[in-house]
Protein backbone atom coordinates (compact mmCIF):
# COMPACT_ATOMS: atom_id res chain seq x y z
CA UNK A 1 0.00 0.00 0.00
CA UNK A 2 1.43 3.41 -0.95
CA UNK A 3 0.53 7.01 -0.04
CA UNK A 4 -1.86 7.26 -2.97
CA UNK A 5 -3.71 4.18 -1.79
CA UNK A 6 -3.83 4.74 1.95
CA UNK A 7 -7.55 3.93 2.08
CA UNK A 8 -9.25 0.79 0.91
CA UNK A 9 -12.57 0.95 -0.85
CA UNK A 10 -15.52 -1.36 -0.81
CA UNK A 11 -18.03 -1.65 -3.63
CA UNK A 12 -21.59 -1.32 -2.36
CA UNK A 13 -23.52 -1.31 -5.65
CA UNK A 14 -23.16 -0.98 -9.37
CA UNK A 15 -24.15 2.39 -10.81
CA UNK A 16 -26.23 0.53 -13.41
CA UNK A 17 -28.36 -1.31 -10.84
CA UNK A 18 -29.51 1.80 -8.96
CA UNK A 19 -32.32 3.49 -10.88
CA UNK A 20 -33.80 5.81 -8.24
CA UNK A 21 -32.90 7.45 -4.94
CA UNK A 22 -33.05 6.88 -2.04
CA UNK A 23 -32.14 3.29 -2.87
CA UNK A 24 -32.21 0.60 -0.21
CA UNK A 25 -28.96 -1.33 0.17
CA UNK A 26 -27.96 -4.10 2.55
CA UNK A 27 -24.33 -4.33 3.62
CA UNK A 28 -23.31 -7.15 5.94
CA UNK A 29 -27.01 -7.60 6.80
CA UNK A 30 -27.32 -3.95 7.86
CA UNK A 31 -29.85 -1.76 6.01
CA UNK A 32 -28.92 1.56 4.43
CA UNK A 33 -30.21 4.14 2.02
CA UNK A 34 -28.03 5.33 -0.83
CA UNK A 35 -29.04 8.94 -1.41
CA UNK A 36 -28.10 11.46 -4.07
CA UNK A 37 -27.10 14.79 -2.57
CA UNK A 38 -25.97 16.56 -5.73
CA UNK A 39 -25.67 16.31 -9.46
CA UNK A 40 -21.97 15.50 -9.65
CA UNK A 41 -20.24 12.18 -9.23
CA UNK A 42 -19.34 13.04 -5.63
CA UNK A 43 -22.92 13.74 -4.69
CA UNK A 44 -23.85 10.52 -2.95
CA UNK A 45 -24.12 9.48 0.67
CA UNK A 46 -24.81 6.24 2.52
CA UNK A 47 -27.34 6.73 5.31
CA UNK A 48 -28.04 4.09 7.94
CA UNK A 49 -31.63 2.85 8.11
CA UNK A 50 -31.26 2.00 11.81
CA UNK A 51 -32.90 4.58 14.05
CA UNK A 52 -30.56 6.06 16.68
CA UNK A 53 -33.37 6.12 19.26
CA UNK A 54 -33.97 2.43 19.88
CA UNK A 55 -32.97 0.65 16.71
CA UNK A 56 -36.16 0.80 14.68
CA UNK A 57 -35.99 0.26 10.94
CA UNK A 58 -36.38 3.63 9.26
CA UNK A 59 -38.52 3.77 6.12
CA UNK A 60 -38.99 6.24 3.35
CA UNK A 61 -42.24 8.20 3.53
CA UNK A 62 -42.73 10.94 0.96
CA UNK A 63 -39.69 13.23 1.31
CA UNK A 64 -38.56 12.00 4.71
CA UNK A 65 -37.20 8.92 6.39
CA UNK A 66 -39.51 7.90 9.24
CA UNK A 67 -39.04 5.44 12.09
CA UNK A 68 -42.36 3.65 12.66
CA UNK A 69 -41.67 2.88 16.32
CA UNK A 70 -41.85 6.39 17.80
CA UNK A 71 -42.01 8.50 14.62
CA UNK A 72 -38.67 10.20 14.67
CA UNK A 73 -38.23 11.72 11.21
CA UNK A 74 -35.03 12.35 9.28
CA UNK A 75 -33.85 14.33 6.28
CA UNK A 76 -32.67 11.70 3.78
CA UNK A 77 -29.95 13.98 2.37
CA UNK A 78 -28.24 14.79 5.67
CA UNK A 79 -29.50 12.10 8.05
CA UNK A 80 -30.43 14.84 10.55
CA UNK A 81 -33.67 14.46 12.46
CA UNK A 82 -36.35 16.93 11.49
CA UNK A 83 -38.35 16.56 14.71
CA UNK A 84 -35.77 15.64 17.38
CA UNK A 85 -33.01 18.26 17.40
CA UNK A 86 -29.48 16.96 17.59
CA UNK A 87 -30.29 13.42 16.55
CA UNK A 88 -29.23 11.94 13.25
CA UNK A 89 -28.84 8.77 11.27
CA UNK A 90 -25.25 7.67 10.74
CA UNK A 91 -23.92 8.74 7.34
CA UNK A 92 -20.80 8.21 5.31
CA UNK A 93 -19.60 9.56 1.98
CA UNK A 94 -19.92 7.53 -1.17
CA UNK A 95 -17.60 7.82 -4.15
CA UNK A 96 -18.22 6.62 -7.68
CA UNK A 97 -15.30 4.55 -8.96
CA UNK A 98 -15.21 2.65 -12.21
CA UNK A 99 -18.97 2.36 -12.47
CA UNK A 100 -19.54 1.42 -8.84
CA UNK A 101 -20.65 3.19 -5.71
CA UNK A 102 -17.94 2.70 -3.10
CA UNK A 103 -17.30 3.51 0.55
CA UNK A 104 -14.00 3.80 2.34
CA UNK A 105 -13.00 1.09 4.73
CA UNK A 106 -10.48 1.19 7.56
CA UNK A 107 -8.31 -1.47 5.98
Ligand code: FES
Nearest residue numbers: 051054056067070
Ligand atom coordinates in the same frame (compact mmCIF):
# COMPACT_ATOMS: atom_id res chain seq x y z
S1 FES B 1 -36.76 3.53 17.73
FE1 FES B 1 -36.99 4.98 16.16
S2 FES B 1 -38.17 6.55 17.03
FE2 FES B 1 -37.90 5.16 18.65
